[in-house]
Amino acid sequence: MELLVASAVGMMTAAGIYLFLRLRTFPVILGLALLSYAVNLFLFATGRLIVGAPAILSLHLKEYTDPLPQALVLTAIVISFGMTALVVILSLGAYLETGNDRIDMHEPLDAPQVDATTATPSDGPEHHPAGPEEQS
Amino acid sequence: MPLALIAALPFLGALFPALMARAGRNTCAGVTGAFTALALLGLLLHAPAVLAGHEIVQRITWVPQIGLNANFFLDGLGFLFALLILGIGLLIILYARFYLDPKDSMGEFYTYLLLFQGAMVGIVLSDNVLLLLVFWELTSLSSFLLIGFWKHLAEGRQGARMALAVTGMGGLAMIAGMLILGHIAGSYDISEILKHRTEIQASPLFLPAMLLILTGAFAKSAQFPFHFWLPHAMAAPTPVSAYLHSATMVKAGLFLMARLWPIFAGRPEWFYIVSTVGLLTMVMAAKIALFKDDLKALLAYSTVSHLGLITFLLGLGTKAAAVAAVFHIINHAIFKAALFMTAGIVDHETHTRDAKRLGGLMTLMPITFTIATIAGLAMAGIPPFNGFISKEMMLEAAAHTYWLGNPWILGVVATLGALFSVAYSLRYIAHVFLGPARDDYPAKPHDPGFGLWASPGILAALVIAIGLFPMAMAGWIVTAAASAVTGTAVHPELALWHGISPALWMSVIAVSGGALLVALHAPLERLWLATPKPEAKRIFDALMRAATGAARGVTEGLHNGAISRYLTIFSVTCILAGAYAYFSGTVSAGTRALTPLEPVPLIAWFALVAATAAVVMYHHNRLLSLVLVGIIGLMVSIAFVYLSAPDLALTQISVEVVTVMLLLLALNFLPKTTPKESSSPRKWRDGIIAIAGGLGVGGLIYALMMRNFAFQTISAYQMAHAKPDAGGENVVNVIIVDFRGYDTFGEITVLGIAAIAIYALTDALLRGPANARLRGWVPDLKRAGDRHPLMLVVATRVMMPIAVLVGIFIYLRGHNDPGGGFVAGLVIAIALLMQYMASGFAWAHLRQRFNYQALIGLGVLAAAFTGIGAFFNGRPFLTSDFGHFYIPYLGHFELATAMGFDLGVFLTVVGAVMLALASLSLIARRAGETVNRAPMSIDPREDAAEASPEARPENAPGTDVAPDGDGPPPAPEVR
Known part of the structure; x- marks a missing residue:
């Protein structure tokens, strides 16, 4: 069982590293997602593997799994969602602003820049996602 | 007056000049002078005792573990310096009142002056060398502000930078010297150090310590070869020069030499x-x-x-x-x-x-x-x-x-x-x-x-x-x-x-x-001008240029704007550090037995490995790779289920759902394929790095799992105290909302900030060049025939109350069974998202009455107030309490204050997830997505009402109409 977990962590790490070394944003995001799986599983496994003994107090169990790594990983999962969402917006924004989704700055931008005169500050969002009362 | 207060008074006073600046120059100077005068009065009250040869001592424990305490003492030497600093300071304040031009910001000037004065008083009253060093650095910083007060003068800025560089570097040397001295003496209190004269002089570290301290003192007191900064600091306004270069800043080095005189x-x-x-x-x-x-x-x-x-x-x-x-x-x-x-x-x-x-x-x-x-x-x-x-x-x-x-x-x-x-x-x-x-x-x-x-x-x-x-x-x-x-x-x-x-x-x-x-000045001056002299500033500038050049070279070598480069350097460094640790240490065999293997995990493992391999192979097809990542996430959730982590499994699977949705939404606007542009050597290089990293991480976790804990884990305490002290049986949840509540509080705050940052970024994005690009957006994928299928709409409507019920149930049981605020928040978010998927985001959004930012704020506040509630019981922040209650007809219930905290978690998670996805769909709206008039693509009512023969395209772009629901109509699109 330990072998399976360790090899899965190793596989996901390797895939994550390979993908985040690519040159476009989308594979990098996927690579980071894979790496978060690997890291979460890694942290979880530091509590050692126990089958069928969740850390929920009961009269039948003598031994429990270690709850602390689980608590840490639980919050880490949610935080990594927040991080992924932020990175997605950043990459989407970069793509929409520049017309390409490369992650390296020194490469020439292959798409022409949007004419600044057509996009004015008054072109703000009409509908805020904040709720109906925010609408003008 | 306590010594700490004398040192603190100028700092407190520094809050006021800027506020008083509008009340007139006299008021501003008067307030500044009042604080200095008060500190001076406090000092003079100690005069009889000090002059009689007594030492006034005040000890405040601060960080005793590292010997850093706010210990103050006042003897004749400190008294003399404090008297000069405060007395001449008072005269300088008076002089500056009339010297400064009305154009100069007087509030700013007096603020800096008082900061500097406080730092100086701190130096001469400190008994602890570490505290002294803090004040020492503060004088360097505040004198930088004072010397560069006339920001419009280039000499002022250069002089200030030079003073900071020279005295700051001297300060660094002095920190090292002081630490050595404290180490030899076994105490960081000056009064203690002075008692260990013979030990210090006998120590082999005596000379290095002395040289380092002298470097600091010479730099501060402008002694050769550090003398050159002082004349350049003359670009300061004259009151500053009069203060810094007569009684204070430059005398700090002398003070230190006098203070340590007995041991040297x-x-x-x-x-x-x-x-x-x-x-x-x-x-x-x-x-x-x-x-x-x-x-x-x-x-x-x-x-x-x-x-x-x-x-x-x-x-x-x-x-x-x-x-x-x-x-x-x-x-x-x-x-x-x-x-x-x-x-x-x-x-x-x-x-x-x-x-x-x-x-x-x-x-x-x-x-x-x-x-x-x-x-x-x-x-x-x-x-x-x-x-x-x-x-x-x-x-x-x-x-x-x-x-x-x-x-x-x-x-x-x-x-x-x-x-x-x-x-x-x-x-x-x-x-x-x-x-x-x-x-x-x-x-x-x-x-x-x-x-x-x-x-x-x-x-x-x-x-x-x-x-x-x-x-x-x-x-x-x-x-x-x-x-x-x-x-x-x-x-x-x-x-x-x-x-x-x-x-x-x-x-x-x-x-x-x-x-x-x-x-004979005139002939001598001609002689002087004729002799060549080394120009200290030129040497200093050349040194600084060389230093900044070297720093820039290193930085640009590592960070040249290519993220793939940083990430490569970062990964390789991590791998090399791990490899070094591995090869320089010894590895013994593990002591734990392997957990027996069963068929179900083996199947999941195969699925995971296959999906991972496939992601790497087919990552150019973005949609496919997203699906494969979803499979991997699912397999990880299954691993959590099997390995006794039900809470993790619940969280992972619900996060998986929202993440995939988010990425799908984003992919709508990104290219659907990744071009093949990496050269073959590059692929090999990245592959080797990836495999090395994977082997390292996999090997490390395997080695870890095969060994027992080196120390007793603190979980034993948590297991033992979860029920009696926190009233919960689900220990993972108890840790999250109680034992490590502070952590969780920080995490939900970060999550909320991330969501609001996403919202702000979207907002900024839609005002920039991206706006034009979106307006001219041509979808590159064919749209589905019925984007809001009847079956999906009906099914999600039926599911909604059930899903909400499940969410509430998961939230309520969280303290004793798998569940809790995080999972419940995600489940509710998914329940809402299903509506959004079925009938379109805008349609659902118009029918929803709460504001996501408010939800996030409410969540963080709920968690904070629950934590603060502990104060009323005289307990520290976030101490939880619980009790058993009897509710008529329902029976006995156990309620813990941690529930309130978990409610905060729940609200923040719902708000953050929804705000992130809502921001993304805002971009979709800009790209021509419209508010559909009916909840589904085929509305029977509409068909009955409009029996007109001409087929009108359903929900075609540009047909924004008020929905027949009860929400307010959408604002008209500005084209």
């Missing part, structure tokens, strides 16, 4: 380094001062020279020299502050400080002339002014000291220094005030108002009073301070007339030689 004095290393450097600085700076035309530059070099004099005296290591040093510290502070102020007055009234353009001001500015002459003659060391007495004492000490066995060399060099000192002092008087009045001054000179000359006037009166009655005026404080420096009771005899002594003859030579030099 008498050692030959100390004698040769300190007295030689001091004497060298004194003569060299005095010579340069003679040829400076800028009055402030002249005074700056004279300051360096006098600091050298005092350093020389401290280096001699005898009690008589220490007494002379203390006395000259007082005298120099008084006459130098007065001289700087007169230079400021001349500059203020004539608009020039160039000695070549001045002269003959005696009749035009008689008051200024009188003050400047008194202070100038004191600096020259001419009786009956105060500078004469301490200079005689210095010459006396020099005349009786052997240097490398030579009995007269110190006396000769000291006389030479005194001679130059007389020369530049006389020149300051003669070339500015004497001679015929000119008619080409840049402005018509006249004496300033009383406000401007009051401060130097008071100081000039002190110069005379101390000169005439040294014992009555200064004897008491010199005794107290010199006793504190030497650590033994000294009884100095200060007198104007010492009888016919060698020192008197040396003085006579110095005065007559100095007068001669002034008379």
Whole structure:
């Protein structure tokens, strides 16, 4: 069982590293997602593997799994969602602003820049996602 | 008054000048002065005890683990310095009130001044060296602000940077020296360190510690070879120069040498380094001062020279020299502050400080002339002014000291220094005030108002009073301070007339030689200008350029704007560090037995490995790779289920759902394929890095799992206390909401911030060039025939209440069974998202009555208030409480305050997830997505109502109409 977990962590790490070394944003995001799986599983496994003994107090169990790594990983999962969402917006924004989704700055931008005169500050969002009362 | 309060008063005062600046210049200066005066009063209340030889001590434990305590103590030496800092500070505040131009921001000036004053008082009152170092660095920082106060002047900015660089680097050296000293003595309290003289002198680290501390002190007190920053700091407004370079900043180094005098004095290393450097600085700076035309530059070099004099005296290591040093510290502070102020007055009234353009001001500015002459003659060391007495004492000490066995060399060099000192002092008087009045001054000179000359006037009166009655005026404080420096009771005899002594003859030579030099100034200056001199600033600038060039080279080599490069460097560094640790250590076999293998996990493992391999192989097809990542996430959730982590499994699977949705939404606007552009060698390189990383991480976790815990884990405590102390059976949840509640509180705050950042980014995005691109968006995928299928709409409507019920259920059971705020929040978010998917985001959004930002704020506040609630029980933040309640008809319930905290978590998660996805769909709206008029693509009611024959496209772009629901209509699209 330990072998399976360790090899899965190793596989996901390797895939994550390979993908985040690519040159476009989308594979990098996927690579980071894979790496978060690997890291979460890694942290979880530091509590050692126990089958069928969740850390929920009961009269039948003598031994429990270690709850602390689980608590840490639980919050880490949610935080990594927040991080992924932020990175997605950043990459989407970069793509929409520049017309390409490369992650390296020194490469020439292959798409022409949007004419600044057509996009004015008054072109703000009409509908805020904040709720109906925010609408003008 | 407690010592800590005396040191704190200027800092507290620093809050006010900026606030008071609008109330007028007098109020602003008055408030500033009030805080200084209050601190001075507090200090003076301690005067009787200190002068009687007692030490006032105040100890505040701060970080005792590293020996850092806010310990203050006040003895004669500290008292003298604090008196100078606060007393002259008060005069400077008065002077600056009238000196500063209405254009200068007075509030800003006084704020910096008080910050600096507080830092200085802190230095001289600190008993703990670490605390002293904190204040020491604060003086460097606040003096940077003061010197660069006139931000529009390039010299001001450069001078401030140079002062900060030199004194800051000296400060770093001193930190090292102080730490060594504290390490040898076994305590970081100065009063303790001073008791360990013999241990410190016997230690092999004595010399390094001394050299490091001296580097710091010399840099601060502008001793050779660090003297060059001080003249460049003259770009500051004159009140700053008068303050920093008479009584405070530059005296900090002297203070430190005097403070540590008992452990260093008498050692030959100390004698040769300190007295030689001091004497060298004194003569060299005095010579340069003679040829400076800028009055402030002249005074700056004279300051360096006098600091050298005092350093020389401290280096001699005898009690008589220490007494002379203390006395000259007082005298120099008084006459130098007065001289700087007169230079400021001349500059203020004539608009020039160039000695070549001045002269003959005696009749035009008689008051200024009188003050400047008194202070100038004191600096020259001419009786009956105060500078004469301490200079005689210095010459006396020099005349009786052997240097490398030579009995007269110190006396000769000291006389030479005194001679130059007389020369530049006389020149300051003669070339500015004497001679015929000119008619080409840049402005018509006249004496300033009383406000401007009051401060130097008071100081000039002190110069005379101390000169005439040294014992009555200064004897008491010199005794107290010199006793504190030497650590033994000294009884100095200060007198104007010492009888016919060698020192008197040396003085006579110095005065007559100095007068001669002034008379011969013009030919000497031509000679001076003809000789080449090393320009310290050019050397300094070259060094700084080299340093910044090197730093930029390294930074740009690592961070050249290519993220793939950073990530490669980062991964390789991590792998190499891991490899180094692995190969330099020893590996023993694991001790734990393998957990037996069963078929179900094996199947999941195969799925995971296959999906991972496939992601790498097919990552160019983005949609496919997203699906594969979803499979991997699902398999990870299954692993959590199997390995006794139900909470994790629930969280992982619900996060998986929202993440995939988010990425799908984003992918709508991104290219659907990744071009194949990596070269083959690059792929190989990345592959090798990836495999090395994977092997390392996999091997590490395998090794970890095969071993037992090295220490008892703290989970045992948590398991034991979850039920009795926190009232929960699900220990994972109890840890999240209770034991590590602080952590969770931070995490939900971060999550909320991330979501709001996403919202803000979207908002900014839609105002920039992306807006135009989106408006002209042409979908690159074919749209589905029915985007809002009837079956999906009906199914999600039915599911909605059930899903919400499940969410609430998961939230309520969380404390005792798998579940909790995080999972419940995600489940509710998914329930809402299903509606959004079924009928379109905008349609659903119009029907939803709460604001996501408010939800996030509410969540964080709910968690915070639950935590604060513990205060009312007299417990620390986030201490939870629980109790059992009986609710009629429902039975016994257990309620814990942690539920309130978990509610905060729940609300934040719902708000954050929804806000992130809502922001993304906002982009979709901009790209032509419309509000559909009906909840589904085929609306039976609509079909019945509109029996018109022409087929109208359903929900075609541009057909924004008010939905028939109860929400307000959408704003019209601005095209």
